[in-house]
Amino acid sequence: MYNADEKRYEKMPYRRCGKSGLKLPAVSLGLWQNFGNNGVYSNMEKMIHTAFDLGITHFDLANNYGNPYNGSAEENFGRILRDMRNYRDEMVISTKAGYEMWSGPYGDRNGSRKYLTASLDQSLKRMGLEYVDIYYHHIYDPNTPLEETALALDNAVKQGKALYVGISNYGKEQTSEIHKIFKELRTPFVVNQPSYSMLNRWIEDDDLDKYCLENGIGLAVFSPLYQGFLTNKYLCGVPKDSRVGRGETWIGDQLDDKMIGKLNKLNEIAKSRGQTLSQMALAWVLNNKAVATVLIGASRPEQIAENVGCIENLGFESEEIEEIEKVLRD
């Protein structure tokens, strides 16, 4: 029987998600990788327990997470939750639909009412939940009218199957379009989930972060460690037991000598701040005022503990920011 650490809420700051009433932990845990049936169940369970004991209340899932089949991460999370039922009201659980999920035209990559409605029912069943806290459309679909996608999400809220809704992988223009519709519907649209890190700053170029900040929409940022580049893992090359080493990511070929040199320079700056590289990388993302939470991934519990340590030093001197910018530019 799992009993949570009684001191967990002293270990984590909680930040308001945009201008909503929902608070999210500065660090949240995503279950995209390492929670499918190809992983070791006891390790997954330990990761969730470690996270919760450290004050991580937000767990991010999607219908298609998990290998060797879509949905296996939700199934494993559901199994872990059975022993954590007493804490359900202390958790914010999100799921998504939008990418390819099941065969045929209705489970294909899309944003239709048909797909979003059926998928949420499936996710709830896999996780053994009556509702999720946040239901996202996972990726903008140019072929479905945004009204239809917005209404499907709104409907999930009206049915009591989701408390809030969000969007992911939407640019600024697409966000502002669907935001107008949500305002008309009075949908509790509180969060946008883009990728963002020191090595991936498209939301700044697009002004998506600015738009969300000005409009009270919180950002839950994914891959804040650039899938593990911004950690101690690759400072001396590519270990076999890593996401790049296992060939589990499409960005592996970016890890050339120049990138490794850059990561080592960033690591020196992190050391001078008394942090590890991952801790500095997360603090850097959290320094953007639009960001409510960073969604980290992990392959073992120790990584979660190290990453949560970022909260010990979240501030930056302007000289440090300039130094980091210089390394990133070179």
Ligand SMILES: NC(=O)c1ccc[n+]([C@@H]2O[C@H](COP(=O)([O-])OP(=O)(O)OC[C@H]3O[C@@H](n4cnc5c(N)ncnc54)[C@H](OP(=O)(O)O)[C@@H]3O)[C@@H](O)[C@H]2O)c1
């Ligand atoms: N909305 C979307 O389209 C979308 C897309 C992607 C992700 N996401 C969400 O964002 C979450 C996080 O994405 P991500 O996994 O790419 O995030 P990430 O935090 O950038 O990368 C996580 C990976 O980095 C390595 N790592 C983490 N901490 C470490 C440490 N302290 N030391 C050494 N290595 C460390 C681990 O990989 P190793 O296996 O190498 O140990 C870990 O799995 C996902 O789970 C998901 O919830 C959403």
